[in-house]
Amino acid sequence: MPQSKVISLNKLKVACKNCGLAKLCLPLGLDSGDIDQLDAIVQRHRPMHRGGHIFQTGDKFRSIYVVKTGTVKTYTQCPNGTEQVVGFHLPGEVVGLDGIESDKHICSAKALETTAVCEVPFDHLEELTSTIPGLQHQLFRLMSREITKETGLMVLLGKSTAEERLAAFLLSLSVRFHNRGFSATEFNLSMSRQEIGSYLGLALETVSRLFTHFQEEKILLVDRKHIQILDLDLLYDLLSNQTTCLDKLGAPS
Amino acid sequence: MPQSKVISLNKLKVACKNCGLAKLCLPLGLDSGDIDQLDAIVQRHRPMHRGGHIFQTGDKFRSIYVVKTGTVKTYTQCPNGTEQVVGFHLPGEVVGLDGIESDKHICSAKALETTAVCEVPFDHLEELTSTIPGLQHQLFRLMSREITKETGLMVLLGKSTAEERLAAFLLSLSVRFHNRGFSATEFNLSMSRQEIGSYLGLALETVSRLFTHFQEEKILLVDRKHIQILDLDLLYDLLSNQTTCLDKLGAPS
DNA sequence: AGGTAAATCTGATCCAGATCAATACTTGCT
DNA sequence: AGCAAGTATTGATCTGGATCAGATTTACCT
Known part of the structure; x- marks a missing residue:
């Protein structure tokens, strides 16, 4: 059988x-x-x-x-x-x-x-x-x-604000999707707000609020699990005084 | 030459x-x-x-x-x-x-x-x-x-309180020293409060206060860089509702 | 389709720990 | 020895994000 x-x-x-x-x-x-x-x-x-x-x-x-x-x-x-x-x-x-x-x-x-x-x-x-x-x-x-x-994630969790964490997370996904031949600016999240929060050391409410906030700032367009990044540069700017940990967040070259 | x-x-x-x-x-x-x-x-x-x-x-x-x-x-x-x-x-x-x-x-x-x-x-x-x-x-x-x-450190940084972090840090050192043939309860820290704080995602003032606090609780005896653990069990208790991340914090078996 | 549970959003409140500030204490340097 | 710079302690205040609470939406099940 x-x-x-x-x-x-x-x-x-x-x-x-x-x-x-x-x-x-x-x-x-x-x-x-x-x-x-x-x-x-x-x-x-x-x-x-x-x-x-x-x-x-x-x-x-x-x-x-x-x-x-x-x-x-x-x-x-x-x-x-x-x-x-x-x-x-x-x-x-x-x-x-x-x-x-x-x-x-x-x-x-x-x-x-x-x-x-x-x-x-x-x-x-x-x-x-x-x-x-x-x-x-x-x-x-x-x-x-x-x-x-x-190591990159440790640095992120040790020092950064909630906003920086979510920005880094989204950019990490963006780069990884891009490397796999998908769009760097439009994708679906397969995980819940709860899970994102757990991963980033944040409460799910904070994650939710940040999505709303990023949308108000015209950085993102969020529809439930569907994410569209309207302004990649703004997102990168949020990490500017961060360690260059972005390339450490899982982007194979 | x-x-x-x-x-x-x-x-x-x-x-x-x-x-x-x-x-x-x-x-x-x-x-x-x-x-x-x-x-x-x-x-x-x-x-x-x-x-x-x-x-x-x-x-x-x-x-x-x-x-x-x-x-x-x-x-x-x-x-x-x-x-x-x-x-x-x-x-x-x-x-x-x-x-x-x-x-x-x-x-x-x-x-x-x-x-x-x-x-x-x-x-x-x-x-x-x-x-x-x-x-x-x-x-x-x-x-x-x-x-x-x-991974263990990530979990620690993502979820735990300042007290839990320092307790986990000290226990990690304790176990590692012990594995190397040194005392598990008495050792010198070779790093500054600042560096401990940076590692644990805490302000150096918080680290300093925690040492004082642990001393008041009769868990530690602190003299500058010299640490004596008076009650290992109490220290372990502080991590009890933690992931069993202790063995993940660098203790070779 | 309808009902229930899960997920999400939003607002209100609270607190752990950051930040600011002032004072010792060490340690290294000349 | 004595000064300067780093390091640690302790106190006072402030705040980012947690927690609590509720309303709303969505997904799942039969």
Whole structure:
């Protein structure tokens, strides 16, 4: 029974070398033969629905996951019940790298909309990286980017005002969408105000007010989850006395 | 002239296999022969004085550095002149991993006291990791820990009160000192109130007041930079309704 | 379609911690 | 030793954003 599913799924598979995200993902810089080897260990699953879990806190660490379509949020649960969002992950971005050290996942990863991921079993990946120097380097780069990204966010959370945080968040999304071939100025948010607030260390009411405020300032046009950036420069200006943390907020070059 | 220095320095060298930090550092899990190979690429420098830079923002990324003795702070400079501390690094901890992705350092690293570091040229390290699977894995683990650590700090900065932040900071230091064979309850801070505040997203006055407050509560005994934790349990209690982020704050197991 | 729960917006109030300010205390420099 | 500059403490005030509360809209379910 699972066998038949696998076969039908194979038709849905997009090989790494035909994947539009390859230049953002593990295959970056690899030659065709190496990509085939990587391709062979990647497990592609059927898309999961909104709310589905990729992994949960405490799960044994076996694989890392690359978002193929959709959006993933990573979060931790506080003892008092509230959740703390630690990241939003767009297509081409990797989740699960935090699990390597302790051999179990230290946060949960959940689909914010219909989402497909490529699962890369980590033990296989480690074997491959030993023989494919370019793959090893790319994995180091991805992990380094993760560190850089989080450092940028730390700086943002440590010092900045609510306005600066939301501006940085929107610009980060803008750049990341742009790098994926989407509009830099018009997109849909797949997360709630609550989740944005949690991620940015703000109350959801503050996020809501800021959207209204940005709209009054003619910086944005907000319709529910749909965002249109009317003036990118104004948004960048809001971050002008900020560390140049923008490029640290998740924009692959 | 530099040649003679190098020779005299050789006497000061501690080979990785004789280094007390080996179990926290890259050699963890390697056999004797592999450690020798690693040892051969490590560059050991004379200790640097307080204030000396290991690298600065924008420097080309060539090496990662392991703190051998002393303390290192990493920080970024904001356009308006203020600096933002992004980390404090004790012996056995690695700095510079953020530079891999963009091939240049995105923060600066400075000695907070007389400090010695082991420099590990990254291109050599990458070559070695290809042939020593255990070393590769350990490097992945170290990078993963870095990610975990920063995630924990993000959560702390996003949600917690000033009191919780300082408690988490002190406990993180306590655990890390303990893991290095020092007292878990009595140590010297090598950083200023200002720097602690910057790291925790607090004003230096707030940090100062909290030290006073903790002292009044009989949790701490503070004398300038010298800290004695009188009641570890009380300190842990302050974090009780916190994400279990403590183990994410830099405590190698 | 209609009903219920969830998400969002908006206003009013409050407070933790920033900022401003003044005074010690250290430490380094000549 | 003595001055200057950095560092820490403590107090007084102010404010950005949290929290509380309510109204409104939207999404989901059968």
